[in-house]
Amino acid sequence: MQCKQIGGLKHLSDLGLFVQRLLARSRLTEEEQHAIMALPTYEMEVRARQDFVPLGEETDYCCYIASGLVARVGQVKNGSRQTTALHIPGDMADLHSAVRPIGIGGLTALTDTLILRIPHAAVRTLGRDFPAIAEAFWRDCILDAAILMQWAVNLGRKDARSRLAHILCELAIRYGGGRGYPLLEFDLPMVQEQLGDAAALTSVHVNRSLKTLRQERLVTVRGGIVQIHDWQRLMQAGEFDPTYLVADTFPDRQKRLVFQ
Amino acid sequence: MQCKQIGGLKHLSDLGLFVQRLLARSRLTEEEQHAIMALPTYEMEVRARQDFVPLGEETDYCCYIASGLVARVGQVKNGSRQTTALHIPGDMADLHSAVRPIGIGGLTALTDTLILRIPHAAVRTLGRDFPAIAEAFWRDCILDAAILMQWAVNLGRKDARSRLAHILCELAIRYGGGRGYPLLEFDLPMVQEQLGDAAALTSVHVNRSLKTLRQERLVTVRGGIVQIHDWQRLMQAGEFDPTYLVADTFPDRQKRLVFQ
DNA sequence: CGAGCAATTGAGTCGCATCAAGCTAGGTGG
DNA sequence: CCACCTAGCTTGATGCGACTCAATTGCTCG
Incomplete structure (x- = not known):
């Protein structure tokens, strides 16, 4: 460097x-x-x-x-x-x-x-x-x-399980560097109460929903660590489409629109 | 001009x-x-x-x-x-x-x-x-x-009546020109189904919630026209604080930060 | 070893969705 | 002028998903 x-x-x-x-x-x-x-x-x-x-x-x-x-x-x-x-x-x-x-x-x-x-x-x-x-x-x-x-769509139109899945997908992509590839295991030092604040759920329901996701073998969230077992199905569960996050693979001219 | x-x-x-x-x-x-x-x-x-x-x-x-x-x-x-x-x-x-x-x-x-x-x-x-x-x-x-x-807070953390009240408050302020004063009567050519898409509710529940707001004499929404009867209590119902919309009464220097 | 916090599980309740009618008003055609 | 159609509004009955309250378990740390 x-x-x-x-x-x-x-x-x-x-x-x-x-x-x-x-x-x-x-x-x-x-x-x-x-x-x-x-x-x-x-x-x-x-x-x-x-x-x-x-x-x-x-x-x-x-x-x-x-x-x-x-x-x-x-x-x-x-x-x-x-x-x-x-x-x-x-x-x-x-x-x-x-x-x-x-x-x-x-x-x-x-x-x-x-x-x-x-x-x-x-x-x-x-x-x-x-x-x-x-x-x-x-x-x-x-x-x-x-x-x-x-995030707003997530809160308004999905059930508890999908909302959590979506949040985890978003973080996986962002931790992955935003180039479109998820990081399948990462730290997430949030307690379930805080996840509830993000997903608009109570901690009790976060717990039950995470349990469901774990039993489906999609993802395990435990002890501040997220382990994604099945990225494809987790995206489906969260109705997650990474396009909005990674649509920055523009031709170069679009990365510098205003000033040549 | x-x-x-x-x-x-x-x-x-x-x-x-x-x-x-x-x-x-x-x-x-x-x-x-x-x-x-x-x-x-x-x-x-x-x-x-x-x-x-x-x-x-x-x-x-x-x-x-x-x-x-x-x-x-x-x-x-x-x-x-x-x-x-x-x-x-x-x-x-x-x-x-x-x-x-x-x-x-x-x-x-x-x-x-x-x-x-x-x-x-x-x-x-x-x-x-x-x-x-x-x-x-x-x-x-x-x-x-x-x-x-x-909007996200609205969707995540309020009940149907509050959500609708908040949306109506936001529009009243924006129709009022964004200077902090609401327009108390304005056209809103949306059917209840579309209001439901905004508030994350079904049209049936939009209908019931609007009825509640009308019976409380806070606001009437009918025939594409909104009539606000009690602005203060409508803001309370929607937990609406217009600050985020009108906090642009900066001193002049802040309206042109970058370029003197 | 007990204190404290988080995770987990159960039981009861409530808000909103869903399904299903009926109602109203405007528009259309015979 | 009335029969009919359609879109939107209104109301009722029922069920489910999420909240609430409450208790228990497990974990970590002093």
Whole structure:
């Protein structure tokens, strides 16, 4: 890899995964890639079950997930929560806040998590100086919205078993690097209560539904580890079509639409 | 209003509403505003219940809604549909497709609708020549995602009556111009079956729930017309907080973050 | 070894889907 | 002018999926 000089190495290990994700969907020059990795970051350790971005409050920084697992949550008066997205290491969980600092849910750590905070001001400056980076960020936000749309369909129109299967499929593809191939075994440090918040189910029903999936030999979720036994049938069970996640195999011209 | 010269007037009446929406959230110069209104448009008349952007297909144009009502839908194998957004006149229903041409649902006309198609190429060129316009478009996409997040919470965590109340509240605010004040009476040319697709309910249950809301004297939905009788209590019923829709009363500097 | 949290299982209840009519209003043709 | 048709609205009866409450088991850790 490039950028071996002192000082660069740290940034490379920090935001390198993020840049890789961007490159799957957008074309960026070496210079642009380095500019992103040179973003100033401020470490923040968050412990499990801690809300580190409260719902409905403005922030002045974006949260990059270096390690751990984060949920974006909305809330209802009676206290129950609805998770609307799961963010894994390499995700910029609230990139959108750089352009509109309010309106999209709070962020909760599901497990001990290392966040790198990046000031909005730095993100904006980057977008101004490198229009292609602004475009890549914009496209990243669109992908997030596409995932959210599937999430809404999932909540509205499927039964408990299908909803859980869909969530597991989505994570398998995303852990697999978003190129269309699932990772068949991965950590998922969520308790069943938290899975319930994501699937709009109670923990009791999550338990029963996971049991069903296990007995069907589709997938085992136990002790924070997901083992997918039959990817094809799991996709069927979740009515999961990875197209919306991986449709970024555009011809190159489409990865850099605005700026030639 | 400006731009009275021949040829300009037509465009003003076409995309003027769209520019107004953008101005509620982003700062644009006169020149930029005119550049947007000068976008080339191609009329397309769509009749009720017609899918005019099929699910999962790439397009090379954006759809501006000049009149009518449009639903963004996702689909499930068994044939049932889930509406994930409603688009009213003045909305650019799939602005995101300019940057990522696939992945977010299909578009269906709920009533006879006049669409203005705008080639992606023109949108991209505009974004390249006027970075502030690209930023405004980006911000518009974020608002769309914020609405979608609330929609997901709505589907996941509320009962039938609350879900319908929330949808009606959202529309009242948006018809009101997005400045925080609801329009208390508006057309809603949807049949109960279509409301069911939006709220993830059967038409039978939509009917019963609307009856409840009517008997509570909160709102009457009949014959394609919505009459809100008690805005405060309707918001309570839907657990609706308009902040996420109208939190664009930023200080001016925040309406034009990237480019001074 | 007990405390505490999560996973698991059972029994009872409720909200919404499903199936099935009947109703209403607008449109059409004889 | 009335018989008929159709789309949408309304209401009732019944069943299922998910929630709720409650108890038990297993696991981890101090």
